Amino acid sequence: MAMSAVARDTVFALRRQIAKIEGTLPERLEASAAGSIVDATRSDRTIVRRGLAVASADAFLHTGIGRLDAALGGGLPKAALSEIHGLETRDAGAVAGFALSLVSLVLREKQGLPILWVGTAEIFHEAGFPYARGLHALFGIEPEQLLFSEAPKLLDALWIAEEAARMTAFAAVILEIRGSPQRLDLTATRRLHARAQNAGRPLLLLRQAGEADPTAAPVRLIVSAAAAASRETVAGPLAGSIGRPAFKLDIGKSRTALPGQFTLEWNPNEHAFAERTENSVAVVPASGRGADPAPAPGAVLAFPAPASPAVTSPAACDQPSRQQHPAHRGPRRAG
Structure with missing residues:
Protein backbone atom coordinates (compact mmCIF):
# COMPACT_ATOMS: atom_id res chain seq x y z
CA MET A 1 0.00 0.00 0.00
CA ALA A 2 1.32 3.40 -0.92
CA MET A 3 2.47 5.64 1.89
CA SER A 4 0.88 9.10 2.05
CA ALA A 5 3.05 12.17 1.80
CA VAL A 6 2.32 13.23 5.39
CA ALA A 7 3.14 9.81 6.81
CA ARG A 8 6.30 9.57 4.74
CA ASP A 9 7.52 12.98 5.94
CA THR A 10 6.75 12.05 9.54
CA VAL A 11 8.69 8.80 9.33
CA PHE A 12 11.62 10.52 7.66
CA ALA A 13 11.69 13.26 10.34
CA LEU A 14 11.74 10.63 13.09
CA ARG A 15 14.54 8.72 11.37
CA ARG A 16 16.58 11.88 11.04
CA GLN A 17 16.13 12.71 14.71
CA ILE A 18 17.14 9.19 15.82
CA ALA A 19 20.10 9.16 13.45
CA LYS A 20 21.27 12.52 14.77
CA ILE A 21 21.36 11.08 18.28
CA GLU A 22 22.98 7.77 17.34
CA GLY A 23 25.53 9.22 14.91
CA THR A 24 24.22 7.75 11.65
CA LEU A 25 22.50 9.34 8.69
CA PRO A 26 18.89 8.51 7.80
CA GLU A 27 17.93 6.76 4.62
CA ARG A 28 16.70 9.03 1.83
CA LEU A 29 13.43 7.75 0.43
CA GLU A 30 11.27 9.03 -2.31
CA ALA A 31 8.01 7.82 -3.74
CA SER A 32 7.88 6.56 -7.28
CA ALA A 33 5.07 7.31 -9.65
CA ALA A 34 3.37 4.07 -8.64
CA GLY A 35 3.49 5.06 -4.99
CA SER A 36 6.12 2.52 -3.85
CA ILE A 37 9.14 3.51 -1.78
CA VAL A 38 12.53 3.26 -3.48
CA ASP A 39 16.04 4.28 -2.49
CA ALA A 40 17.37 7.52 -3.91
CA THR A 41 20.33 7.01 -6.22
CA ARG A 42 21.36 10.54 -7.08
CA SER A 43 24.97 11.38 -6.29
CA ASP A 44 24.08 14.40 -4.18
CA ARG A 45 22.34 12.28 -1.58
CA THR A 46 23.60 10.08 1.19
CA ILE A 47 22.41 6.49 0.94
CA VAL A 48 22.16 4.03 3.80
CA ARG A 49 22.68 0.43 2.78
CA ARG A 50 22.46 -2.39 5.31
CA GLY A 51 22.31 0.11 8.13
CA LEU A 52 25.60 1.89 7.28
CA ALA A 53 25.84 5.44 6.09
CA VAL A 54 28.04 6.17 3.09
CA ALA A 55 29.87 9.26 4.37
CA SER A 56 32.64 11.27 2.80
CA ARG A 276 53.48 -4.87 13.55
CA THR A 277 52.83 -8.26 12.00
CA GLU A 278 55.27 -10.59 13.77
CA ASN A 279 53.73 -13.16 16.04
CA SER A 280 55.58 -12.49 19.28
CA VAL A 281 58.21 -10.31 20.90
CA ALA A 282 60.26 -11.27 23.95
CA VAL A 283 58.95 -9.34 26.94
CA VAL A 284 62.05 -9.87 29.12
CA PRO A 285 65.38 -10.33 27.31
CA ALA A 286 67.75 -13.05 28.44
CA SER A 287 70.29 -11.94 30.99
CA GLY A 288 73.75 -11.33 29.55
CA ARG A 289 75.54 -11.74 32.89
CA GLY A 290 73.73 -14.75 34.35
CA ALA A 291 75.18 -18.23 34.71
CA ASP A 292 74.40 -21.07 32.38
CA PRO A 293 70.99 -22.67 32.78
CA ALA A 294 70.74 -25.38 35.36
CA PRO A 295 71.54 -28.87 34.01
CA ALA A 296 68.84 -31.43 33.58
CA PRO A 297 67.93 -33.29 36.79
CA GLY A 298 69.46 -36.69 37.45
CA ALA A 299 67.78 -39.84 38.65
CA VAL A 300 64.36 -39.42 40.24
CA LEU A 301 64.00 -41.12 43.65
CA ALA A 302 60.72 -42.11 45.23
CA PHE A 303 60.27 -41.15 48.89
CA PRO A 304 57.59 -42.55 51.19
CA ALA A 305 54.58 -40.39 51.91
CA PRO A 306 54.71 -38.38 55.17
CA ALA A 307 53.21 -40.09 58.18
CA SER A 308 51.30 -37.04 59.45
CA PRO A 309 48.98 -34.96 57.25
CA ALA A 310 50.27 -31.85 59.02
CA VAL A 311 53.60 -32.18 57.20
CA THR A 312 53.50 -30.30 53.95
CA SER A 313 55.81 -30.44 50.99
CA PRO A 314 58.57 -27.85 50.67
CA ALA A 315 57.19 -26.72 47.33
CA ALA A 316 53.88 -25.82 48.92
CA CYS A 317 55.61 -23.91 51.72
CA ASP A 318 57.60 -21.85 49.25
CA GLN A 319 54.49 -20.53 47.51
CA PRO A 320 53.06 -17.31 48.99
CA SER A 321 49.39 -17.20 49.82
CA ARG A 322 46.98 -14.99 47.89
CA GLN A 323 46.88 -12.54 50.80
CA GLN A 324 50.63 -11.99 50.51
CA HIS A 325 50.45 -10.65 46.95
CA PRO A 326 50.31 -6.87 46.58
CA ALA A 327 46.81 -5.53 46.08
CA HIS A 328 47.76 -2.98 43.43
CA ARG A 329 49.97 -4.02 40.53
CA GLY A 330 49.08 -1.40 37.91
CA PRO A 331 51.77 1.09 36.92
CA ARG A 332 51.01 4.77 37.04
CA ARG A 333 51.57 7.43 34.49
CA ALA A 334 54.44 9.75 35.29
CA GLY A 335 53.26 12.73 37.27
Whole structure:
Protein backbone atom coordinates (compact mmCIF):
# COMPACT_ATOMS: atom_id res chain seq x y z
CA MET A 1 0.00 0.00 0.00
CA ALA A 2 1.32 3.40 -0.92
CA MET A 3 2.47 5.64 1.89
CA SER A 4 0.88 9.10 2.05
CA ALA A 5 3.05 12.17 1.80
CA VAL A 6 2.32 13.23 5.39
CA ALA A 7 3.14 9.81 6.81
CA ARG A 8 6.30 9.57 4.74
CA ASP A 9 7.52 12.98 5.94
CA THR A 10 6.75 12.05 9.54
CA VAL A 11 8.69 8.80 9.33
CA PHE A 12 11.62 10.52 7.66
CA ALA A 13 11.69 13.26 10.34
CA LEU A 14 11.74 10.63 13.09
CA ARG A 15 14.54 8.72 11.37
CA ARG A 16 16.58 11.88 11.04
CA GLN A 17 16.13 12.71 14.71
CA ILE A 18 17.14 9.19 15.82
CA ALA A 19 20.10 9.16 13.45
CA LYS A 20 21.27 12.52 14.77
CA ILE A 21 21.36 11.08 18.28
CA GLU A 22 22.98 7.77 17.34
CA GLY A 23 25.53 9.22 14.91
CA THR A 24 24.22 7.75 11.65
CA LEU A 25 22.50 9.34 8.69
CA PRO A 26 18.89 8.51 7.80
CA GLU A 27 17.93 6.76 4.62
CA ARG A 28 16.70 9.03 1.83
CA LEU A 29 13.43 7.75 0.43
CA GLU A 30 11.27 9.03 -2.31
CA ALA A 31 8.01 7.82 -3.74
CA SER A 32 7.88 6.56 -7.28
CA ALA A 33 5.07 7.31 -9.65
CA ALA A 34 3.37 4.07 -8.64
CA GLY A 35 3.49 5.06 -4.99
CA SER A 36 6.12 2.52 -3.85
CA ILE A 37 9.14 3.51 -1.78
CA VAL A 38 12.53 3.26 -3.48
CA ASP A 39 16.04 4.28 -2.49
CA ALA A 40 17.37 7.52 -3.91
CA THR A 41 20.33 7.01 -6.22
CA ARG A 42 21.36 10.54 -7.08
CA SER A 43 24.97 11.38 -6.29
CA ASP A 44 24.08 14.40 -4.18
CA ARG A 45 22.34 12.28 -1.58
CA THR A 46 23.60 10.08 1.19
CA ILE A 47 22.41 6.49 0.94
CA VAL A 48 22.16 4.03 3.80
CA ARG A 49 22.68 0.43 2.78
CA ARG A 50 22.46 -2.39 5.31
CA GLY A 51 22.31 0.11 8.13
CA LEU A 52 25.60 1.89 7.28
CA ALA A 53 25.84 5.44 6.09
CA VAL A 54 28.04 6.17 3.09
CA ALA A 55 29.87 9.26 4.37
CA SER A 56 32.64 11.27 2.80
CA ALA A 57 36.27 10.44 3.49
CA ASP A 58 36.76 13.81 5.21
CA ALA A 59 34.41 12.73 8.00
CA PHE A 60 36.94 10.23 9.37
CA LEU A 61 40.27 10.42 11.13
CA HIS A 62 42.51 8.02 9.26
CA THR A 63 44.96 6.09 11.43
CA GLY A 64 47.22 5.33 8.45
CA ILE A 65 46.71 1.57 8.91
CA GLY A 66 44.64 0.48 5.92
CA ARG A 67 43.42 -2.74 7.50
CA LEU A 68 42.28 -0.94 10.66
CA ASP A 69 40.61 1.92 8.80
CA ALA A 70 38.76 -0.57 6.61
CA ALA A 71 37.54 -2.50 9.64
CA LEU A 72 36.27 0.75 11.17
CA GLY A 73 34.44 1.71 7.99
CA GLY A 74 36.84 4.49 7.00
CA GLY A 75 38.51 5.38 10.28
CA LEU A 76 37.50 7.07 13.51
CA PRO A 77 34.69 9.61 13.08
CA LYS A 78 35.98 13.13 13.54
CA ALA A 79 32.75 14.66 14.85
CA ALA A 80 31.63 12.00 17.30
CA LEU A 81 32.14 10.36 20.66
CA SER A 82 34.74 7.57 20.49
CA GLU A 83 35.35 5.21 23.40
CA ILE A 84 38.85 3.99 24.26
CA HIS A 85 38.57 1.28 26.87
CA GLY A 86 41.17 -0.15 29.24
CA LEU A 87 40.00 -3.36 30.89
CA GLU A 88 42.31 -2.99 33.90
CA THR A 89 43.78 -0.11 35.87
CA ARG A 90 47.28 -1.02 34.73
CA ASP A 91 46.20 -0.26 31.14
CA ALA A 92 45.70 3.44 31.97
CA GLY A 93 49.11 4.40 30.56
CA ALA A 94 48.49 2.56 27.29
CA VAL A 95 45.01 4.07 26.95
CA ALA A 96 46.35 7.58 27.56
CA GLY A 97 49.25 7.07 25.13
CA PHE A 98 46.93 5.82 22.40
CA ALA A 99 44.57 8.76 22.96
CA LEU A 100 47.44 11.23 22.71
CA SER A 101 48.54 9.52 19.49
CA LEU A 102 45.08 10.15 18.04
CA VAL A 103 45.19 13.76 19.24
CA SER A 104 48.53 14.16 17.47
CA LEU A 105 46.82 13.10 14.24
CA VAL A 106 43.97 15.55 14.87
CA LEU A 107 46.41 18.43 15.37
CA ARG A 108 47.68 18.02 11.81
CA GLU A 109 44.49 19.73 10.69
CA LYS A 110 43.85 21.91 13.73
CA GLN A 111 47.29 23.23 14.55
CA GLY A 112 47.61 25.65 17.43
CA LEU A 113 44.30 24.73 19.10
CA PRO A 114 44.38 23.43 22.69
CA ILE A 115 43.12 20.08 23.97
CA LEU A 116 41.01 19.79 27.11
CA TRP A 117 41.42 16.71 29.33
CA VAL A 118 38.58 16.32 31.85
CA GLY A 119 38.60 13.86 34.73
CA THR A 120 37.74 13.41 38.36
CA ALA A 121 40.19 13.75 41.23
CA GLU A 122 40.08 9.96 41.62
CA ILE A 123 41.31 9.47 38.05
CA PHE A 124 44.29 11.80 38.30
CA HIS A 125 45.18 10.51 41.76
CA GLU A 126 45.19 6.90 40.54
CA ALA A 127 46.82 7.28 37.12
CA GLY A 128 48.66 10.58 37.39
CA PHE A 129 49.22 13.17 34.66
CA PRO A 130 51.09 12.83 31.36
CA TYR A 131 54.76 13.77 31.46
CA ALA A 132 55.16 17.27 30.02
CA ARG A 133 58.45 16.65 28.21
CA GLY A 134 57.14 13.45 26.72
CA LEU A 135 54.22 15.27 25.12
CA HIS A 136 56.46 17.14 22.69
CA ALA A 137 59.05 14.40 22.25
CA LEU A 138 56.59 11.58 21.50
CA PHE A 139 53.49 13.28 20.11
CA GLY A 140 54.53 16.74 18.99
CA ILE A 141 52.11 18.34 21.45
CA GLU A 142 53.29 21.43 23.28
CA PRO A 143 52.69 21.20 27.04
CA GLU A 144 50.76 24.47 27.03
CA GLN A 145 48.33 23.02 24.48
CA LEU A 146 47.09 20.35 26.90
CA LEU A 147 44.71 21.75 29.51
CA PHE A 148 43.43 19.74 32.47
CA SER A 149 40.16 20.10 34.35
CA GLU A 150 39.96 18.14 37.62
CA ALA A 151 36.39 17.83 38.87
CA PRO A 152 35.48 16.71 42.40
CA LYS A 153 32.57 14.52 41.23
CA LEU A 154 31.63 12.58 38.12
CA LEU A 155 28.55 14.74 37.57
CA ASP A 156 30.77 17.82 37.40
CA ALA A 157 33.16 16.13 34.97
CA LEU A 158 30.27 15.17 32.67
CA TRP A 159 28.96 18.73 32.72
CA ILE A 160 32.39 20.22 31.93
CA ALA A 161 32.95 17.76 29.08
CA GLU A 162 29.50 18.42 27.66
CA GLU A 163 30.00 22.18 27.68
CA ALA A 164 33.53 21.90 26.27
CA ALA A 165 32.41 19.53 23.49
CA ARG A 166 30.15 22.21 22.03
CA MET A 167 33.03 24.67 21.68
CA THR A 168 35.05 24.92 18.46
CA ALA A 169 37.97 26.51 20.33
CA PHE A 170 39.32 23.06 21.23
CA ALA A 171 40.91 20.68 18.78
CA ALA A 172 39.57 17.75 20.83
CA VAL A 173 38.14 16.97 24.25
CA ILE A 174 39.19 13.98 26.38
CA LEU A 175 36.96 12.67 29.18
CA GLU A 176 38.48 10.03 31.47
CA ILE A 177 36.18 7.91 33.64
CA ARG A 178 36.99 5.10 36.05
CA GLY A 179 34.83 2.01 36.45
CA SER A 180 31.21 1.69 35.34
CA PRO A 181 29.29 4.50 37.05
CA GLN A 182 25.51 4.59 36.68
CA ARG A 183 25.56 8.21 35.54
CA LEU A 184 27.54 7.23 32.45
CA ASP A 185 24.48 5.78 30.76
CA LEU A 186 23.02 6.03 27.27
CA THR A 187 21.41 9.38 28.02
CA ALA A 188 24.66 10.99 29.17
CA THR A 189 26.70 9.59 26.29
CA ARG A 190 24.06 10.59 23.74
CA ARG A 191 24.30 14.16 24.95
CA LEU A 192 28.09 14.07 24.65
CA HIS A 193 27.87 12.53 21.20
CA ALA A 194 25.35 15.12 20.00
CA ARG A 195 27.50 18.00 21.24
CA ALA A 196 30.56 16.60 19.46
CA GLN A 197 28.58 16.21 16.25
CA ASN A 198 27.27 19.77 16.34
CA ALA A 199 30.74 21.22 17.01
CA GLY A 200 32.47 18.99 14.45
CA ARG A 201 35.12 17.96 16.98
CA PRO A 202 36.18 14.55 18.34
CA LEU A 203 35.40 13.67 21.94
CA LEU A 204 37.44 10.77 23.32
CA LEU A 205 35.95 8.85 26.23
CA LEU A 206 38.74 7.06 28.14
CA ARG A 207 37.51 4.36 30.48
CA GLN A 208 39.59 2.70 33.18
CA ALA A 209 38.81 -0.77 34.52
CA GLY A 210 35.15 -0.73 33.55
CA GLU A 211 32.71 -3.07 31.89
CA ALA A 212 31.80 -2.67 28.23
CA ASP A 213 28.47 -1.01 29.02
CA PRO A 214 26.22 0.28 26.22
CA THR A 215 27.09 3.82 25.16
CA ALA A 216 26.19 6.08 22.25
CA ALA A 217 29.76 6.01 20.94
CA PRO A 218 29.83 4.56 17.39
CA VAL A 219 33.33 3.15 18.01
CA ARG A 220 34.78 1.33 21.00
CA LEU A 221 38.46 0.37 20.97
CA ILE A 222 39.92 -1.87 23.69
CA VAL A 223 43.55 -0.89 24.24
CA SER A 224 46.33 -2.47 26.28
CA ALA A 225 50.11 -2.30 26.25
CA ALA A 226 52.05 -4.49 23.83
CA ALA A 227 55.65 -5.58 24.27
CA ALA A 228 58.05 -3.12 22.67
CA ALA A 229 60.38 -4.50 20.01
CA SER A 230 64.11 -3.88 20.05
CA ARG A 231 65.42 -0.56 18.80
CA GLU A 232 66.40 -0.60 15.16
CA THR A 233 69.93 0.50 14.23
CA VAL A 234 71.99 0.49 11.06
CA ALA A 235 73.50 -2.83 12.11
CA GLY A 236 70.10 -4.31 12.93
CA PRO A 237 68.04 -4.64 16.13
CA LEU A 238 69.91 -3.62 19.28
CA ALA A 239 69.72 -6.50 21.74
CA GLY A 240 68.30 -5.65 25.15
CA SER A 241 67.00 -2.23 24.05
CA ILE A 242 63.46 -0.83 24.15
CA GLY A 243 62.04 0.39 20.86
CA ARG A 244 58.93 2.34 19.96
CA PRO A 245 55.81 2.25 22.15
CA ALA A 246 53.33 -0.38 21.03
CA PHE A 247 49.63 -0.91 21.63
CA LYS A 248 47.44 -3.98 21.41
CA LEU A 249 44.14 -2.94 19.88
CA ASP A 250 40.82 -4.81 19.73
CA ILE A 251 37.70 -3.48 18.02
CA GLY A 252 34.85 -3.88 20.50
CA LYS A 253 32.30 -1.83 18.56
CA SER A 254 32.24 -0.09 15.18
CA ARG A 255 29.92 0.99 12.39
CA THR A 256 30.76 -2.14 10.40
CA ALA A 257 30.51 -4.55 13.35
CA LEU A 258 33.68 -6.25 12.08
CA PRO A 259 35.98 -7.72 14.76
CA GLY A 260 39.70 -7.24 14.57
CA GLN A 261 42.90 -7.33 16.60
CA PHE A 262 45.95 -5.23 15.78
CA THR A 263 49.37 -4.46 17.23
CA LEU A 264 50.34 -0.89 16.45
CA GLU A 265 53.63 0.93 16.99
CA TRP A 266 53.79 4.69 17.33
CA ASN A 267 56.61 6.42 15.48
CA PRO A 268 57.51 9.51 17.55
CA ASN A 269 59.62 10.98 14.75
CA GLU A 270 57.00 10.83 12.02
CA HIS A 271 53.99 10.98 14.40
CA ALA A 272 52.36 8.04 12.65
CA PHE A 273 51.23 4.49 13.37
CA ALA A 274 52.77 1.36 11.91
CA GLU A 275 51.32 -2.12 12.15
CA ARG A 276 53.48 -4.87 13.55
CA THR A 277 52.83 -8.26 12.00
CA GLU A 278 55.27 -10.59 13.77
CA ASN A 279 53.73 -13.16 16.04
CA SER A 280 55.58 -12.49 19.28
CA VAL A 281 58.21 -10.31 20.90
CA ALA A 282 60.26 -11.27 23.95
CA VAL A 283 58.95 -9.34 26.94
CA VAL A 284 62.05 -9.87 29.12
CA PRO A 285 65.38 -10.33 27.31
CA ALA A 286 67.75 -13.05 28.44
CA SER A 287 70.29 -11.94 30.99
CA GLY A 288 73.75 -11.33 29.55
CA ARG A 289 75.54 -11.74 32.89
CA GLY A 290 73.73 -14.75 34.35
CA ALA A 291 75.18 -18.23 34.71
CA ASP A 292 74.40 -21.07 32.38
CA PRO A 293 70.99 -22.67 32.78
CA ALA A 294 70.74 -25.38 35.36
CA PRO A 295 71.54 -28.87 34.01
CA ALA A 296 68.84 -31.43 33.58
CA PRO A 297 67.93 -33.29 36.79
CA GLY A 298 69.46 -36.69 37.45
CA ALA A 299 67.78 -39.84 38.65
CA VAL A 300 64.36 -39.42 40.24
CA LEU A 301 64.00 -41.12 43.65
CA ALA A 302 60.72 -42.11 45.23
CA PHE A 303 60.27 -41.15 48.89
CA PRO A 304 57.59 -42.55 51.19
CA ALA A 305 54.58 -40.39 51.91
CA PRO A 306 54.71 -38.38 55.17
CA ALA A 307 53.21 -40.09 58.18
CA SER A 308 51.30 -37.04 59.45
CA PRO A 309 48.98 -34.96 57.25
CA ALA A 310 50.27 -31.85 59.02
CA VAL A 311 53.60 -32.18 57.20
CA THR A 312 53.50 -30.30 53.95
CA SER A 313 55.81 -30.44 50.99
CA PRO A 314 58.57 -27.85 50.67
CA ALA A 315 57.19 -26.72 47.33
CA ALA A 316 53.88 -25.82 48.92
CA CYS A 317 55.61 -23.91 51.72
CA ASP A 318 57.60 -21.85 49.25
CA GLN A 319 54.49 -20.53 47.51
CA PRO A 320 53.06 -17.31 48.99
CA SER A 321 49.39 -17.20 49.82
CA ARG A 322 46.98 -14.99 47.89
CA GLN A 323 46.88 -12.54 50.80
CA GLN A 324 50.63 -11.99 50.51
CA HIS A 325 50.45 -10.65 46.95
CA PRO A 326 50.31 -6.87 46.58
CA ALA A 327 46.81 -5.53 46.08
CA HIS A 328 47.76 -2.98 43.43
CA ARG A 329 49.97 -4.02 40.53
CA GLY A 330 49.08 -1.40 37.91
CA PRO A 331 51.77 1.09 36.92
CA ARG A 332 51.01 4.77 37.04
CA ARG A 333 51.57 7.43 34.49
CA ALA A 334 54.44 9.75 35.29
CA GLY A 335 53.26 12.73 37.27
